Amino acid sequence: MDNVFSEIKSRLAMPEVARFYGLEMNRANMACCPFHDDKTPSLKVYDDHFYCFGCGATGDQTGFVAKLFGLRQIDAAKKISEDFGLGLFDREFAAPIKIAPNPKYEMQKWLGEARQTVKDYLTTLYKWHRDYAPRNQDDEFHPLFVESLQKIDYIEYLQDILTRGSEEDKRDLYENGKADIEKIRKRLDDFDNVQRFEKRKAI
Ligand SMILES: [Zn+2]
Known part of the structure; x- marks a missing residue:
């Protein structure tokens, strides 16, 4: 043993x-x-x-x-x-052990993923803000440019919490911000799908 x-x-x-x-x-x-x-x-x-x-x-x-x-x-x-499927206990112990997740670790893991999501979205928003800015005074606003106008402040605020926020702010976000981060993740996924579709059309 x-x-x-x-x-x-x-x-x-x-x-x-x-x-x-x-x-x-x-x-x-x-x-x-x-x-x-x-x-x-x-x-x-x-x-x-x-x-x-x-x-x-x-x-x-x-x-x-x-x-x-x-x-x-x-x-x-x-x-x-x-x-890892090492099979070190196969003969001695048949019953699997139950693991209670470590709540502190769960939170750190979630924060890490949220940080990445927010960073990805912010990069995308900056890009839209640049690429879809109206060129002429009478141009209609592109929807992606409008989205960048509406969202950049809030997403910068989230990024601030996730990178420089106090432990308390982070915990607050972990407890109350899951739906928001999920929405962002979904927004990015949807946009990825559209892009893939557009690319296929182009070929
Ligand atoms: Zn340590």
């Missing part, structure tokens, strides 16, 4: 495990730490362990999963074995 941990270490690299459970790393394998309120990436993912320069959190592959989901080491090992 004590081989289970070393087995996991030898079969899965730390970055692979971290990525699988939603940690977003930059090219230097630095990430925003899910174990404290981290605004800039201070958690470094090494090949066989992680270390946070902000809060000192550290551990190996199993330790990471244990911390993230609030599990005992052995349960974390079971989860990894199941999620």
Whole structure:
């Protein structure tokens, strides 16, 4: 049984495990730490362990999963074995373990995705504002230009919260802003589909 941990270490690299459970790393394998309120990436993912320069959190592959989901080491090992199909416990334990999601982690994950959505939409709005601005005084406003006029302020405000906001503002957005972010995501998806359609027509 004590081989289970070393087995996991030898079969899965730390970055692979971290990525699988939603940690977003930059090219230097630095990430925003899910174990404290981290605004800039201070958690470094090494090949066989992680270390946070902000809060000192550290551990190996199993330790990471244990911390993230609030599990005992052995349960974390079971989860990894199941999620990666390693089959390390197949003979000994038939019953799958139930995981209660870590609410703090859920929020950080949601905020990360929201940040990306808002950034994508804002980039698109700036582009529309530039590309569809009326050239002559009498031109009718293009609908995408109108959308940029209506939305840019609000989306900049959301981006401000998501990048520079206080922990309280972020929590407030997490609790009350889900519908808004969902709408933005849907707007981007719809626009993507239209673009794909237009491209097909052009060919
Ligand atoms: Zn930390």
